[in-house]
Amino acid sequence: MTSDQVFAGVALIAVLAVGSQILAKQLKVPGIIILLPVGFAAGALTEDVHPDKLLGSAFSPLVSLAVAVILYDAGLELDVRRLSGGSRRILVRLIWIGTLATWPIAAVTAAPLLHISAQAAAMLGVILIVSGPTVVGPLLSFARPDARMRRILIWEGSVIDAVGGVLGALVFAALEAEHRVSVGSATGHILVSAAVGIIGGALGASLLWLLLSRLALGEVLGTATQLSVVIGITAGCNIVRDDAGLIAAIMMGVAMTTLPSLDLPVRRPFFETLVSLVIGVLFVSISATVTPASLRHVVGPALLLTVVLVLVARPLVGFLSTLGSDLKRSERVFLSWMAPRGIVAASTASTFSASLAEKGVGGAERILPATFVVIVATVLVYGLTAVPVARRLGVTGTNRSRPLLVGGDPWVIELGSRMAELGLRVLMWAGEPEQRSRITEAGLELAPNDLLATATGEGADLEGVTCVLLLTAEDDFNALAARLLHSEEGPEVYRLAEREEGRGVVAPYLSGDALFAPALSGHALKGRYEAGAPIRIQPAGEALQPGWELLFTVDDTGRLWPATTGTGTNSTLTSRTITLGPAL
Numbered sequence: 001m002t003s004d005q006v007f008a009g010v011a012l013i014a015v016l017a018v019g020s021q022i023l024a025k026q027l028k029v030p031g032i033i034i035l036l037p038v039g040f041a042a043g044a045l046t047e048d049v050h051p052d053k054l055l056g057s058a059f060s061p062l063v064s065l066a067v068a069v070i071l072y073d074a075g076l077e078l079d080v081r082r083l084s085g086g087s088r089r090i091l092v093r094l095i096w097i098g099t100l101a102t103w104p105i106a107a108v109t110a111a112p113l114l115h116i117s118a119q120a121a122a123m124l125g126v127i128l129i130v131s132g133p134t135v136v137g138p139l140l141s142f143a144r145p146d147a148r149m150r151r152i153l154i155w156e157g158s159v160i161d162a163v164g165g166v167l168g169a170l171v172f173a174a175l176e177a178e179h180r181v182s183v184g185s186a187t188g189h190i191l192v193s194a195a196v197g198i199i200g201g202a203l204g205a206s207l208l209w210l211l212l213s214r215l216a217l218g219e220v221l222g223t224a225t226q227l228s229v230v231i232g233i234t235a236g237c238n239i240v241r242d243d244a245g246l247i248a249a250i251m252m253g254v255a256m257t258t259l260p261s262l263d264l265p266v267r268r269p270f271f272e273t274l275v276s277l278v279i280g281v282l283f284v285s286i287s288a289t290v291t292p293a294s295l296r297h298v299v300g301p302a303l304l305l306t307v308v309l310v311l312v313a314r315p316l317v318g319f320l321s322t323l324g325s326d327l328k329r330s331e332r333v334f335l336s337w338m339a340p341r342g343i344v345a346a347s348t349a350s351t352f353s354a355s356l357a358e359k360g361v362g363g364a365e366r367i368l369p370a371t372f373v374v375i376v377a378t379v380l381v382y383g384l385t386a387v388p389v390a391r392r393l394g395v396t397g398t399n400r401s402r403p404l405l406v407g408g409d410p411w412v413i414e415l416g417s418r419m420a421e422l423g424l425r426v427l428m429w430a431g432e433p434e435q436r437s438r439i440t441e442a443g444l445e446l447a448p449n450d451l452l453a454t455a456t457g458e459g460a461d462l463e464g465v466t467c468v469l470l471l472t473a474e475d476d477f478n479a480l481a482a483r484l485l486h487s488e489e490g491p492e493v494y495r496l497a498e499r500e501e502g503r504g505v506v507a508p509y510l511s512g513d514a515l516f517a518p519a520l521s522g523h524a525l526k527g528r529y530e531a532g533a534p535i536r537i538q539p540a541g542e543a544l545q546p547g548w549e550l551l552f553t554v555d556d557t558g559r560l561w562p563a564t565t566g567t568g569t570n571s572t573l574t575s576r577t578i579t580l581g582p583a584l
Helices: 003-027 029-047 051-075 085-115 119-128 133-141 146-175 183-215 218-240 244-257 267-288 300-323 329-333 342-360 363-395 411-421 433-441 449-455 475-485 522-530
Strands: 404-405 428-430 467-470 494-497 535-538 549-554 560-561 576-581
Touching: 003 029, 003 267, 029 363, 051 133, 051 218, 051 244, 051 267, 085 119, 085 300, 085 363, 085 576, 119 146, 119 267, 119 329, 119 342, 119 363, 119 535, 133 146, 133 342, 133 363, 146 183, 146 244, 146 329, 146 342, 146 449, 218 267, 218 428, 244 300, 267 560, 300 329, 300 522, 329 363, 342 411, 404 411, 411 428, 411 433, 411 522, 411 576, 428 494, 433 494, 467 475, 467 560, 475 494, 475 560, 522 576
Parallel strands: 404 428, 404 467, 467 494
Antiparallel strands: 535 576, 549 560, 549 576
């Protein structure tokens, strides 16, 4: 390819990767639904985006390293401490039963449907055992199951990807060697690969811990350090054993989240941006290698294969994995209905299918297009049905708000009590021991003392919290905490208005609406309450009396709507309100 073609190809891939995700966000659908057909269309219309021509033999290794970065990022969300004994047992069963059941079902079904050899069917079967956090996560965000269900599925999607990568490398090596592999030899290969990945992950985690805890690297250099260590360890493991680096990558991510007292720059905007771009580029690039001609006799059989995977393989895996567990029947059914395929299936198929076709393995050229169809079909099926199935089964998390009130002044505690009277699941946090004692005496749920880590950027468990209300009398604390807690995927964060315009070091320089009327700063609220101003619940439809201030509205579904300086609230005739009266 000429330099101009390379420039055009790289630019087009980047633009399509980001543009597709922007469109998906506007349409409120998982990005993969847009990325795959866009990449396929680009590959059909121009050869400039074909990664094999752009990168040549470097494409497969780069894909493996990119997937490792994605799995490391996914591992940062997996805290072993949150995975209880019952959930852990279900997860282990989902991995080994999912592998042992899905692989042969997919292979035996694919061989006659796609008219491929047993060798190619074995390769396709192992490719299709994987799922993936990049697909499962967005779908669960729409369905909103309870925290335990979400945790199990995210863990499964992350771990099964690494397992599938190792098994894929094993099958490929066996087919490439053109001889039968005994059970003992296969088991030994898997154990050696796992050992290499575990040792590499332990070394990488230890190195990261040493660098990030002993050296003052800062967020920018700390993020670059994570990226370089992940790539270096993954590459080293892959050199020793194919795809063992995927195990190391996810182990490093889990370790970084689980290790105590580690100032890890987790979820840095640069890292999130990089992972988002990598996911988009991979999906566009890999789908561009699927030609219209290769799909001509594959679409129908691959759709039938998808039906078997969705209606036979996954329900069987879900049933056997949850048998005898403490999950309710509805939760077991939902687990049996969620197994979309994602980036690891696409990358593994892209890596191995062409090489097997060159080796003369019958039907190997159909592995990638069949995988492409299965990915699209499973994402569409689960994407369209996840929400109605979750609602029908009653496994969706409640719509009722769970606010976190930060502050321990008496007026804040009474406000929390009024919210609790309206049926909200109130969580409170305060730093001073006497404030924490008053919260407990009021019968309100008290968050652990280390929740202060949230306000300093070191992370804390905000699972289930729908909004954070920063209600201390310290304007700069509220402003800094609001800035550090804000994220696209996290709960809404609100703070009080500053005491006086221009007062403070940080608060005056942050934009955005503040809670309540502009005059109701933390200092003013504290003084007004001490002067006898009551906080009460106002019945639905009752007009706000003169001298009273609207604080919050709670609608029929139990959702909390704060009054802000810019937008007010979503008040209706059936909404109840929390108001602050005049001083006595």
